Amino acid sequence: MQNLTLILLLAAMAGGAFYAGRRRSFAVVGGPAHGAQLHSLPGYYGYFTLIWCLLPALGLFFVWVLLEPKVIVALIVQSLPDPQRMVSEGELNLLVNNIRNLAAGDAISGDADAVMRDAAERYNEYLAASRRVLATLTLGIAGLGGAIALRRIRPEFRARNRVEQVVLYLLIAASSIAILTTIGIVLSVLFEAIRFFREVSLTEFLFGLTWSPQTAIRADQVGSSGSFGAVPLFTGTLLITTIAMVVAVPVGLMTAIYLAEYSSSRVRAVAKPLLEILAGIPTVVYGFFAALTVAPWVRTAGEAIGLEVASESALAAGLVMGIMIIPLVSSLSDDAIHAVPTAMRDGALGLGSTRSETMIKVILPAALPGIVGGILLAVSRAIGETMIVVMAAGLAANLTANPFEAVTTVTVQIVTLLVGDQEFDSAKTLAAFALGLVLFVVTLCLNVIGLMFVRKYREQYE
Amino acid sequence: MAGMTEMKITEEEAMPEARSADSAVEPARHRPMGATARKAVERVTELGEQTVGEVRCENPFIVTENVDVYYGDNHAIQNVTLEIGKSEVIALIGPSGCGKSTYLRCLNRMNDSIESARVTGKIALDGQDIYGSDLDPVALRARVGMVFQKPNPFPKSIYDNVAYGPRIHGLAADRAELDDIVHTSLDRAGLLKEVKDRMDEPGTGLSGGQQQRLCIARTIAVNPEVILMDEPCSALDPIATARIEDLIDELSQDYAIVIVTHSMQQAARVSKRVAYFHLGRLVEVDETDKIFTNPRHKLTEDYITGRIG
Numbered sequence: 029m030q031n032l033t034l035i036l037l038l039a040a041m042a043g044g045a046f047y048a049g050r051r052r053s054f055a056v057v058g059g060p061a062h063g064a065q066l067h068s069l070p071g072y073y074g075y076f077t078l079i080w081c082l083l084p085a086l087g088l089f090f091v092w093v094l095l096e097p098k099v100i101v102a103l104i105v106q107s108l109p110d111p112q113r114m115v116s117e118g119e120l121n122l123l124v125n126n127i128r129n130l131a132a133g134d135a136i137s138g139d140a141d142a143v144m145r146d147a148a149e150r151y152n153e154y155l156a157a158s159r160r161v162l163a164t165l166t167l168g169i170a171g172l173g174g175a176i177a178l179r180r181i182r183p184e185f186r187a188r189n190r191v192e193q194v195v196l197y198l199l200i201a202a203s204s205i206a207i208l209t210t211i212g213i214v215l216s217v218l219f220e221a222i223r224f225f226r227e228v229s230l231t232e233f234l235f236g237l238t239w240s241p242q243t244a245i246r247a248d249q250v251g252s253s254g255s256f257g258a259v260p261l262f263t264g265t266l267l268i269t270t271i272a273m274v275v276a277v278p279v280g281l282m283t284a285i286y287l288a289e290y291s292s293s294r295v296r297a298v299a300k301p302l303l304e305i306l307a308g309i310p311t312v313v314y315g316f317f318a319a320l321t322v323a324p325w326v327r328t329a330g331e332a333i334g335l336e337v338a339s340e341s342a343l344a345a346g347l348v349m350g351i352m353i354i355p356l357v358s359s360l361s362d363d364a365i366h367a368v369p370t371a372m373r374d375g376a377l378g379l380g381s382t383r384s385e386t387m388i389k390v391i392l393p394a395a396l397p398g399i400v401g402g403i404l405l406a407v408s409r410a411i412g413e414t415m416i417v418v419m420a421a422g423l424a425a426n427l428t429a430n431p432f433e434a435v436t437t438v439t440v441q442i443v444t445l446l447v448g449d450q451e452f453d454s455a456k457t458l459a460a461f462a463l464g465l466v467l468f469v470v471t472l473c474l475n476v477i478g479l480m481f482v483r484k485y486r487e488q489y490e
Numbered sequence: 491m492a493g494m495t496e497m498k499i500t501e502e503e504a505m506p507e508a509r510s511a512d513s514a515v516e517p518a519r520h521r522p523m524g525a526t527a528r529k530a531v532e533r534v535t536e537l538g539e540q541t542v543g544e545v546r547c548e549n550p551f552i553v554t555e556n557v558d559v560y561y562g563d564n565h566a567i568q569n570v571t572l573e574i575g576k577s578e579v580i581a582l583i584g585p586s587g588c589g590k591s592t593y594l595r596c597l598n599r600m601n602d603s604i605e606s607a608r609v610t611g612k613i614a615l616d617g618q619d620i621y622g623s624d625l626d627p628v629a630l631r632a633r634v635g636m637v638f639q640k641p642n643p644f645p646k647s648i649y650d651n652v653a654y655g656p657r658i659h660g661l662a663a664d665r666a667e668l669d670d671i672v673h674t675s676l677d678r679a680g681l682l683k684e685v686k687d688r689m690d691e692p693g694t695g696l697s698g699g700q701q702q703r704l705c706i707a708r709t710i711a712v713n714p715e716v717i718l719m720d721e722p723c724s725a726l727d728p729i730a731t732a733r734i735e736d737l738i739d740e741l742s743q744d745y746a747i748v749i750v751t752h753s754m755q756q757a758a759r760v761s762k763r764v765a766y767f768h769l770g771r772l773v774e775v776d777e778t779d780k781i782f783t784n785p786r787h788k789l790t791e792d793y794i795t796g797r798i799g
Contacts, residue, residue, distance in 0.1 A: 293605060369642070372642060375638060376644070377631060378631055379708065380630075380659060382628050
């Protein structure tokens with residue numbers, strides 16, 4: 029039986045279990061008229077039966093499906109004659125793959141000999157047997173679970189509490205997925221970074237002034253020794269982020285002040301969604317806007333006043349990134365300003381302050397922690413931003429503070445290190461993970477500080 | 491605002507009922523629009539256009555003639571004529587949503603910040619039309635101070651809270667003068683003794699009653715001519731309330747005070763005259779004693795005896 033059919037069957041059984049449970053709950057009190065004697069609403073008895081029918085069966089199903097291939101392969105390998113079994117792990121894997129492909133009727137590498145054909149046949153047999161047992165077991169457990177649940181239904185049985193308990197576990201499981209994923213990502217980056225630091229020392233990476241990750245494959249190649257001093261990347265990131273924040277913070281903040289305090293409700297109704305559209309533009313679109321429109325414009329403008337500007341200048345990338353971040357800054361600041369109680373505003377106005385005095389002397393100071401928190405979140409967004417800088421900032425790892433020169437950032441280098449065919453044990457590739465780790469640590473710190481500010485601010489008025 | 495407040499209250503009344511009901515068994519029911527409210531509408535049609543009692547006073551300082559306030563389509567205040575004398579305390583009473591707060595907020599143009607609000611009629615402060623085109627609402631609000639329902643000290647130090655007004659209006663030439671204003675204002679608000687050793691601590695750290703007195707100190711620091719109080723004690727306990735009432739009594743020597751209150755006892759204790767509002771109309775105005783012992787209007791009587799509320 030196909031697994032899909034099995035799942036559909038299970039779903040049908042679950043639906044049946046729900047109705048059976050509901051009906052049974054009416055039966056135990058003697059009809060829908062006496063529904064009030066039940067502890068819980070009839071539906072809860074239905075869900076209770078459904079859960080008993082579905083959860084154990086599904087659990088078994090997934091465990092079985094996870095273990096099935098491993099067990100079958102182990103059995104096949106066991107049954108292979110000794111000469112085939114006594115080979116290296118890689119060759120054995122290849123052999124097993126071939127057997128599987130043969131079993132599925134796909135093309136295989138090399139010729140199929142009798143042993144392999146035997147093995148393929150056995151593989152198919154095992155698979156079919158496994159499926160049969162799985163189907164029987166699953167449906168059996170589903171039926172059994174449903175029956176047990178049905179028998180437990182009594183008027184005083186607390187079905188609602190049981191169902192809510194299960195829902196609670198589901199919620200916990202759902203929320204742990206995100207957390208576990210984060211932990212998984214951190215660990216994988218961490219281990220690869222540790223491998224990198226075995227080859228390149230931490231101090232060279234953090235304090236070295238030259239970044240040139242091209243390691244030679246042969247010893248006689250030019251530039252055979254890669255150099256992994258990441259300082260130019262950090263300064264490049266810092267430079268572009270600074271430019272972005274210089275654009276985004278004043279513009280975003282002023283937008284927020286205008287929208288929150290001065291604009292009429294009609295302007296606000298139009299401007300807010302428009303700003304949100306700005307936030308919704310894919311960064312890759314910003315990227316070619318930066319590379320094709322802003323960068324040449326910056327270059328011509330610079331030349332007009334006698335400055336030498338690289339065609340991929342930090343300024344162009346920073347400007348566009350700043351524009352991208354405006355909505356983030358303005359909407360977080362807007363929230364912070366709105367969270368200042370109207371009573372503050374009234375109090376200040378009632379004392380005869382003008383609107384701008386109210387804003388500058390009362391509302392902004394009160395909203396400041398929230399605004400700072402928002403800005404920190406925006407900084408971490410800017411540091412992690414990739415597409416714009418990939419397209420507009422260039423690849424030259426210059427150690428410079430001149431915004432008219434080309435610089436490169438951490439994220440750009442991660443992209444270039446990992447794009448294309450790679451061997452995953454060279455220092456060049458592993459450097460990407462070390463950079464990723466640095467990026468992660470920095471943005472994490474910024475986010476934590478930002479959220480701390482935001483939280484502290486919230487406490488003030490509650 | 492009048493209509494909105496009323497709606498809000500109806501909702502709030504309905505909510506706990508819906509929450510406490512065993513939601514699984516019983517669907518939350520909406521309570522139909524209160525029958526009492528509808529009855530009240532009928533009653534108002536009984537009363538004439540004319541306000542009962544004495545709307546005029548000797549030596550009037552604030553004069554309002556035929557004031558109407560609209561919030562969008564909602565006619566919140568209808569044709570209110572009232573005079574408020576110099577250094578008298580007048581209490582505005584009435585059921586929720588009757589427009590007394592709206593009327594109060596007309597007197598220092600705080601309604602300006604509400605986009606849909608529209609005020610017609612004439613309001614004059616000391617003979618000057620406050621809705622006139624040549625009048626700056628900012629300057630007006632320095633002359634007509636306001637104390638709000640919930641204490642709303644700024645998230646600044648106690649000193650800076652009181653110094654805020656004098657600073658923005660440039661009332662003090664130097665630091666010493668500013669210190670003097672702050673100390674005098676705190677002293678007059680009866681708060682100086684309690685806070686003089688912690689002037690640098692945040693005003694939000696004080697107790698509710700202290701915060702409200704801080705707000706009063708902040709208001710008198712700009713040296714206004716009138717003080718508007720919008721239910722200044724409704725968030726306070728009885729002891730703090732008593733202190734504020736004593737304070738109102740003292741301040742009434744120098745300021746005209748208009749106080750909105752839900753407590754008739756408070757109105758009786760602090761005010762010289764009482765104005766009773768009902769559904770946007772000014773029903774009756776008179777000396778406090780007369781209103782509470784011998785109300786002339788049926789609605790006033792119903793309210794002060796607790797039949798409407």
